[in-house]
Amino acid sequence: MTAFNLLSEPIRKYIRNKKWESLRPIQEASIQRIISTDNNYILISRTASGKTEAAFLPILSKVNFKVPGVKVLYISPLIALINDQFFRVESLCEYLDVPVIKWHGEASKAAKDRLLKSPEGIVLITPESIEAMFVNKPYNIRHLFSGLEYVVIDEIHSFLGSDRGTHLQSLLSRLQKINVKKFSIVGLSATVSDANQYTELKEFLGDSEHTKVIRDTTPKPINAVFKYFPGSVEELPLPLLKDLYIRTRESKVLIFPNARGRVEEVAVKLKQISEKIGGHKNYFSHHSSVDKEVREYVEFFAKNSALQNFCISCTSTLELGIDIGNVDEVVQIDATHSIASLIQRVGRSGRREGKASNLLLYATEPWSLLQSLACWMLYKEQYIEPVSINKKPYDIMVHQLLSTVKSSSVISLPELVEEITRNSAFSEISMEETEEIIHYLTAIDFFEKLGNELIIGIHGEEVVNTKEFYSLFDAPVFFKVSSSGVKIGELPLSPQIRENENIYLSAKIWSIKDIDYQTKKIEVIPAKDGKKPKFFGDAADTAHQIREKMLEILISKEQYDFLDDVAQQIIILLRSEFSSFIINDCKKKRPLLNHNEKITFYSFTSSKINRTIELILDSLNIENRLDPQKSAFEIEDCTLEELKTVLSRPDIGQNIDEVLTDLLESRPEIIDFSKWGKYLPVTYQIKLLKEKYFDLKGCYAYLKDLEITENNF
């Protein structure tokens, strides 16, 4: 064990006391590299393979904690993950006498104050808390973090390709700027399988040249079973629930039904079945609208129930690395919208060494079965959909401009431009563009010129001085639900929320007794029967590659032995519907069904490209209706020839800027997909729409190659 000998004595003592027989492969590799170089590293290996230790064992051996100042900063996307990792990191640090401090919105203020008095050790933090410190206590940032040696970013894939990621990238760049010597970064992830993503990840860390990837590809056996039960969106079919109950009653299970309302439906109904039969009572629901303390209890129960079985119905809240102990089986109801998500969910089961993961996939609708199958095939091919990085994040720049001015006591226009354009998050935005945006922000009183200096203007103060400023995403308004002082969760106001209406929440049934519109509170009492709650929102986007795989499955003749008989029949049926099309190239050819009055065009492409095609058709006044699940357009009053002409002209969007200008005028709320985009000049809002809401580039590339294939009757 050569890597072992490279570790410092206290760390070796830790490993001996833990009675580890050996180091994991990812740990062996990372110890040698991290200790001997100052490169950035991205550690990729599956869930529960010891990644956290792979980063911390060598870092703790290498860093000199005797020098004052915080030496290691651990950044996590979730508070829950910080609380979880705190115990792990702290137990390691006991051997070194290095303090570990949690710094997030719910962390102890006293501990934060102690850290400010004597900055040292390791800090666990969220990106938003770093932002808040930059804005409110810029001197503390320097005081605490100017001597950082290592930054560890957990679940790094969850940041990549998102606004929150660009935000973090900017914060890292700003931290690096105030640092006396350059700190190194170690990113951790289980969800990177495509080597194309390495480039994006390296750029994300701001220094591609000195960033290396260490990856453990040891495969993990997975048993997958697909089952089909016809159902409706309104309610899950009873036979499915019964089958699900029988399959899971003697296990520790996580169920992912994709939507919060359905999560509640599954939890309540399985619990009802279990009560009737006299099975265990440990049925829970876990999603963003379940009260935080209830969620923590559920996590605690799962982690500490070695002997008892349980069943947690959940959304992506249990997708990331929160430790909930051993899970025997993962159930997915209807298709995941991404392969990345499927990987994370599969990773939650069989965490014990050498134990296989079990995956049970239910479908209630033919196209959902097809999508589920497509995701599974791509997963087996070790493929993950590419992330789309916004190279010109003007909206995040607005936010970071405000933050930078607020955190500088004195800053001139050229200094601000210089600081922003040197930030790696905005490297592709030109100096002219930056200046234009600053001038605009000055014109709308977000900034004010005082001689040569820029300060926050009157309207700027209004947005900067609220707690909503620190994040890049908007939160919807919810009503807090409680029963006799016990908090249960929260619900959005909808026609469903009326007195005496009964709803599911937190795996229980409630009757609404009082709604207080002033304080936004709902009082409930326990009830016997009810309905699933309705939440509003957009479905997550589906990638082009998944849709293409769906078409590939449709035209192939391959048999899949992991499908049950009904599911096999459904695939045969879908295939027969498409048997009249001659498709020999799934990259270019797309089927078009001509039924005299109207035509159906199966685009088999991403949600964003579909949204763009919809925009083009709308702008040409061609009546169309998009079925997002089938990725199909029903088009009326348009001949096939006309449609072909429209879609075969990649120059179709020459006047797209005018179309988007009109759109912004008639539906200004369309820009709300971006929290900060609404403060940009219209020309930049258009650029943002093209890049982030629609996918103009992708759409043109798709249409350029598109060959429409009609059915032969």
Added chain:
DNA sequence: GACCTGCTGCGGGTTG
């Protein structure tokens, strides 16, 4: 019909 994530400072009250 449709996921998720985070959050300051200050002043006043209560509790140990």
